[in-house]
Amino acid sequence: MSLRSRIASETAIVLATLAAGLAVGAAVAAGFHAPPLRVMATMLTSWRSLPDVVAEYSAMLALTGAAFAVPVYAGLFNIGAEGSFQLGALVALWAALKWGGLAAPIALGVAAGALLSGLAGWLRVRLSVNEVLSTIMLNWIVYWLLLYLVATKLEDPYNPQRTLEVPRSSRLPWITIGSTQIPSTIVIAAAVLAVLWVFLRMTRWGLALRFAGANEWTSRTRGVNVGLYRVASMAVAGLLAGLAGAIHILGYSHAIDVIGGAVKGFGYNGIGVALMGRNDPLAIIPAAVLFATLLTGSSLVEPIYGVPKEAGDFIVGVIVVLLAVPEAFRLLSRLRRR
Amino acid sequence: MTPLEAAIVGVLGLNAMVTIALTAMGEVIAERSGVVNIGLEGILLASAWLAVYADIATGSWLAGYLAGLAMGAALGLMHAAIAVYARGDQIIAGVGLNLAAAGGTTLGIRAVWGNYGQSPPVASRPPAFDVLGVRVSYMVPLTFLVAILAWWLLERTEWGLRVKAVGDDPRSADALGISVERTRLAATVLGAALAGVAGAYMSIDYLGSFVKLMSAGRGFIALAAVAFSGWDVLGALLGSIVFGLGDALSTYYTTIRGSSAAAYPYRTIPYILTLLAVSATAWRARMPRALGRPYKRE
Numbered sequence: 001m002s003l004r005s006r007i008a009s010e011t012a013i014v015l016a017t018l019a020a021g022l023a024v025g026a027a028v029a030a031g032f033h034a035p036p037l038r039v040m041a042t043m044l045t046s047w048r049s050l051p052d053v054v055a056e057y058s059a060m061l062a063l064t065g066a067a068f069a070v071p072v073y074a075g076l077f078n079i080g081a082e083g084s085f086q087l088g089a090l091v092a093l094w095a096a097l098k099w100g101g102l103a104a105p106i107a108l109g110v111a112a113g114a115l116l117s118g119l120a121g122w123l124r125v126r127l128s129v130n131e132v133l134s135t136i137m138l139n140w141i142v143y144w145l146l147l148y149l150v151a152t153k154l155e156d157p158y159n160p161q162r163t164l165e166v167p168r169s170s171r172l173p174w175i176t177i178g179s180t181q182i183p184s185t186i187v188i189a190a191a192v193l194a195v196l197w198v199f200l201r202m203t204r205w206g207l208a209l210r211f212a213g214a215n216e217w218t219s220r221t222r223g224v225n226v227g228l229y230r231v232a233s234m235a236v237a238g239l240l241a242g243l244a245g246a247i248h249i250l251g252y253s254h255a256i257d258v259i260g261g262a263v264k265g266f267g268y269n270g271i272g273v274a275l276m277g278r279n280d281p282l283a284i285i286p287a288a289v290l291f292a293t294l295l296t297g298s299s300l301v302e303p304i305y306g307v308p309k310e311a312g313d314f315i316v317g318v319i320v321v322l323l324a325v326p327e328a329f330r331l332l333s334r335l336r337r338r
Numbered sequence: 339m340t341p342l343e344a345a346i347v348g349v350l351g352l353n354a355m356v357t358i359a360l361t362a363m364g365e366v367i368a369e370r371s372g373v374v375n376i377g378l379e380g381i382l383l384a385s386a387w388l389a390v391y392a393d394i395a396t397g398s399w400l401a402g403y404l405a406g407l408a409m410g411a412a413l414g415l416m417h418a419a420i421a422v423y424a425r426g427d428q429i430i431a432g433v434g435l436n437l438a439a440a441g442g443t444t445l446g447i448r449a450v451w452g453n454y455g456q457s458p459p460v461a462s463r464p465p466a467f468d469v470l471g472v473r474v475s476y477m478v479p480l481t482f483l484v485a486i487l488a489w490w491l492l493e494r495t496e497w498g499l500r501v502k503a504v505g506d507d508p509r510s511a512d513a514l515g516i517s518v519e520r521t522r523l524a525a526t527v528l529g530a531a532l533a534g535v536a537g538a539y540m541s542i543d544y545l546g547s548f549v550k551l552m553s554a555g556r557g558f559i560a561l562a563a564v565a566f567s568g569w570d571v572l573g574a575l576l577g578s579i580v581f582g583l584g585d586a587l588s589t590y591y592t593t594i595r596g597s598s599a600a601a602y603p604y605r606t607i608p609y610i611l612t613l614l615a616v617s618a619t620a621w622r623a624r625m626p627r628a629l630g631r632p633y634k635r636e
Contacts, residue, residue: 028445077429079376127617130625132429133565134616136376137609140558144605151599271433308454310444317438324430325420 010278013326017276018290021319025294025311034305042304043297043312050296052174055182056252057292059189060085062285063244064270066196067237069279071121071131073200074226074233075213080120080135081241082267083142084113088245089256089263090146093154093163096170096250105170106246113242114235116142121234125227131234139267143260150256162257172251185251190285192243197281209233241267265313269295272316275323291316339590342470347586349472353544354589355582356477357382357536357553361560362567362574363488364532368414369569370492371525372505372628373421374428377413377435378533379557385409385537387443390457390548391450399464402542403535410534411527418526422519425632436557444550457541457548464543475543484532485575492571501525505626508633518633533557555605562612568624581608 025043026036047054067081092109099105116138123129154163172188174181200206212219212229219226245263249255253262273291277284298312339347361378368375375381385406393402413435420426444454451457466473492498500521503511508518540556541548559581567573588601615621 031449079429079433123613123617127619128622129613129616132374132376132630133561134613136558137562137613140555140609141606143555144602148599148602151597151602268433268437271430272437275430308445308448310441310448313441314438314445315441317434317436317441320434320437321416321420321431322434324428324434325424325426 013323014276014278014287017319017322020322021315024318025315028311028314029301029305029307032305032307034301034307039301039305039307042301043294046293046297046300049300051180052182053296054289054292055186056248057296058285058289059183059186060244060248060266061270061273061291062189062193062288063240064266065273065277065284065288066193066270066281067117067241067244067267068271068274069277069281069284070196070200070209070237070240071230071233072274072279073210073213074230075216076121076124076230076233077132078117078120078135078234078237079132079271080117080138080267081237081270082265083135083139084117084238084241085245085248085267086139086146086260086263087116087142088113088242089249089253090142090149090245091242092246093166093249093256094149096166097154097164100167100169102170102172102250105166105250106243109246109249110239110242113245114239117238117241118231118235121231124234125230146256146263147258147260150260151258154256156255160258162255164255166250166254170250171254172247174251183251185247188247189244192240193281193285196240200281241270269316272320272323275320343590346470346472347590348583349469349474350586350589351579351583352478353472353474353582354585355578356475356481357540357544357556358560358563358581358585359481359575359578360484360536360539361533361557362563362578363485363571364529364536365560365564366529366567366569366571366574367488367492367501367532368526368529369564369629370505370626371501371522372508372626372631372633373418373522373526374432374630375414375417375421375526375530376429376432376561377417377439377557378432378560379553379555380432380435380437380439381410381413381530381533382537382540382553382557383439383443383551384413385534386541386552387446387548389538390460390541391446393460393462393542394458397461399460399462399542402460402462403464403538406534406536406538406542407531408534410537411531413534414527414530415523417530418523421526421632422522425634428630428632440551443548447548447550455550459547460542462542463546466543475539477539477543482575485571488571497521497524502626504633505628508628512633512635522633533560536560559608562608565621565625566608566612566615568615568621569626570624577608580611584608 029036029039064081071078088109091112092105095105095108120134124131156164212226256262273287277287295312299309301307302309388409389402389406392405420431421428466475504518504521563577566577588604591601592598
C-alpha cells in the first residue's frame with residue numbers, strides 16, 4: 001500500500017469511528033428527551049465556554065496518549081499511564097508541600113512515573129512478565145496507595161474532603177490570551193510532544209526504537225539491544241505520564257480529593273487518544289483536543305439539557321471499542337473497492 | 339480480633355469471594371482458548387445494572403440472574419466478534435468496554451431511577467441462609483459446584499481439550515480439524531456469561547441494589563486471580579477465596595476503626611501477590627501460548 005493510500009485509509013478509519021461515536025452520543029441525548037443535534041453541538045464547542053478546562057484536558061490527554069504510543073513503537077502495550085499519572089501527581093504534591101518551588105516537584109514526579117513504568121518494562125524484558133498484566137496491577141497498587149495517602153498523611157485538616165493545597169511557590173502560571181486565561185500546562189505538553197516527534201523521526205535512538213519494535217529479529221542480528229530499547233520505551237512512557245500528573249497538580253488542580261477524581265481517567269482515556277491519533281505524536285494532539293472537548297462538553301450539557309455528563313465517557317468508550325477493530329475496517333474498504 | 343470476629347470475617351470473605359471467583363473462573367476458560375478479556379470490570383457493571391433492572395421490573399430474582407447472564411453472554415459475544423472474527427485487538431476492546439460500561443451504567447441509573455448514584459433496593463432478593471448472624475447466599479456453595487463443573491469441563495471433556503488446543507497451538511488444532519473460531523467464540527461467551535452471573539450476584543444478591551461503579555475493581559482482581567492461579571480453574575477459586583478474605587478484612591477494619599482509609603493499603607495485596615506470582619518462571623510457563631493473538635489461517 002502506498003503511503004498516500006495508507007494515510008487516506010487511516011484517516012477514513014478515524015473519521016468513521018468518530019462519526020459512529022457522535023451518532024451514539026446523539027442517540028443517548030435523544031434517549032434523555034433532549035434535542036440530539038443541539039446537545040452534540042454544545043458538546044463539540046465546549047472550548048467556547050470552558051477554554052481553560054479544554055486546554056488542560058487536551059494537555060493531559062496528549063501526554064498520556066503519547067505514553068501509550070511510545071511503547072507501541074517498541075512492540076509493547078502500556079496500560080499503565082493511569083498509574084504513572086497518579087503517582088506523578090502524588091509525588092509532585094508531596095514534594096511541593098515539603099520543599100515548595102517547581103524544580104523538585106516536577107523532577108520527582110517525572111522520575112516516579114518513569115520508574116514505575118520502567119519497572120513494568122524491566123519485568124517484561126528480564127522475567128517475561130506480560131506488560132499489560134503488570135501495568136494493570138501497578139495501576140491498582142498506586143490507586144489504593146494514593147487514596148490512602150490522600151485521606152491520611154496529605155489530608156487538609158480544615159477540609160477532610162481533599163489534600164492540602166500546593167503552595168503558591170509551586171504553582172505553574174496561567175497564560176492570558178485576550179480575555180481568557182488558560183493553564184500553561186498546554187505549552188509544556190505541546191513542547192514535549194514536538195520534542196518527542198523529532199526524537200522518534202530524526203534521531204538515531206528514535207529510529208532504532210521504531211526498528212526494534214517492527215523487526216525484532218533483524219534488530220538483534222544487527223547488534224541492537226532490543227531489551228534495552230523496550231525498557232527505555234516504557235520508562236519514557238512513564239516519564240510522559242508522570243510529567244502530566246505532576247503539572248496537572250502544580251498547574252491546575254492543586255489538590256486531590258478523597259475519591260481521587262482530580263487524577264482519575266486520564267491514563268485510560270489517553271489510550272483512546274493514542275489510537276485515534278494512530279500513534280503519531282503530532283496527530284495525537286488533535287485527537288487529544290477532540291477527546292478533551294467531548295469530555296468537557298458532556299459536563300456542560302448536563303445543566304442545560306439534562307443529559308448526564310457520563311454520556312462523554314460512554315461515547316469515548318464506544319469509540320475505543322470500535323478502534324479495536326482494524327480488520328473490520330480493512331474488510332469494508334476491500335468490499336468497497338470490489 | 340476475637341475468634342468469633344475471625345469466623346465472621348471468614349464468612350464475609352466467602353460472600354465476597356463469589357463475584358471474584360465466578361468472574362475469574364470464566365476468564366480462565368476464555369484465556370485457555372487464547373482470548374483475553376480485560377473488560378471484565380465492564381461486564382460486571384453492565385450485568386449488575388441489568389440484573390437490578392430486571393429484578394425490579396419483574397419482581398423476580400431469578401429474572402435478575404437470567405438478565406445478568408444474558409448481558410454477560412451478549413458482551414462476550416461482542417468481544418468474541420471483535421477478538422476472534424474481526425481479529426481486532428483484544429486489549430483495546432477490553433479497555434473500551436470498561437470505559438463504555440462505566441459511563442453507560444451511570445447513564446442507566448439516571449435514565450431508569452432518575453438520580454445520580456444508585457437504584458432503589460431490589461424487589462426480590464434471592465433466598466439465603468444465616469451463618470453466625472451473617473446472610474450467606476446460596477451462590478457460595480454453588481460457586482464451589484461451578485468450580486468443579488468448570489474443572490471437569492476443561493480437564494475431563496473433549497471440548498476442554500479443544501479449548502486448550504486452540505489456546506496453545508491454534509495452527510495444529512486447525513490442522514486437526516478443530517474450528518479455532520467456534521471454539522474460541524464458545525469459550526469467550528461462556529466465560530463472559532459467568533462474569534454476568536457474578537455481576538448479577540454482586541447487585542441483587544450481595545448488596546441488594548445497584549450503586550454507581552459498584553464493581554470497584556473486582557473485575558481486575560478477578561483478572562489478577564487468573565494469572566495468580568496459573569490459568570487453572572481450581573487455582574482461580576483458591577485465589578478468589580484469598581482475595582475475598584482480603585476484601586472482608588478491609589470491610590472489618592473499616593467498621594472497627596471507623597475509617598475506610600486505614601483499610602486501603604490492604605486492597606493492594608491481590609495485585610502485589612499476583613505480580614510476585616507471575617514473576618516466578620514456573621507460573622509463566624503455564625500461560626496459554628497463543629493468548630491474546632488472533633488466529634489467521636495462512
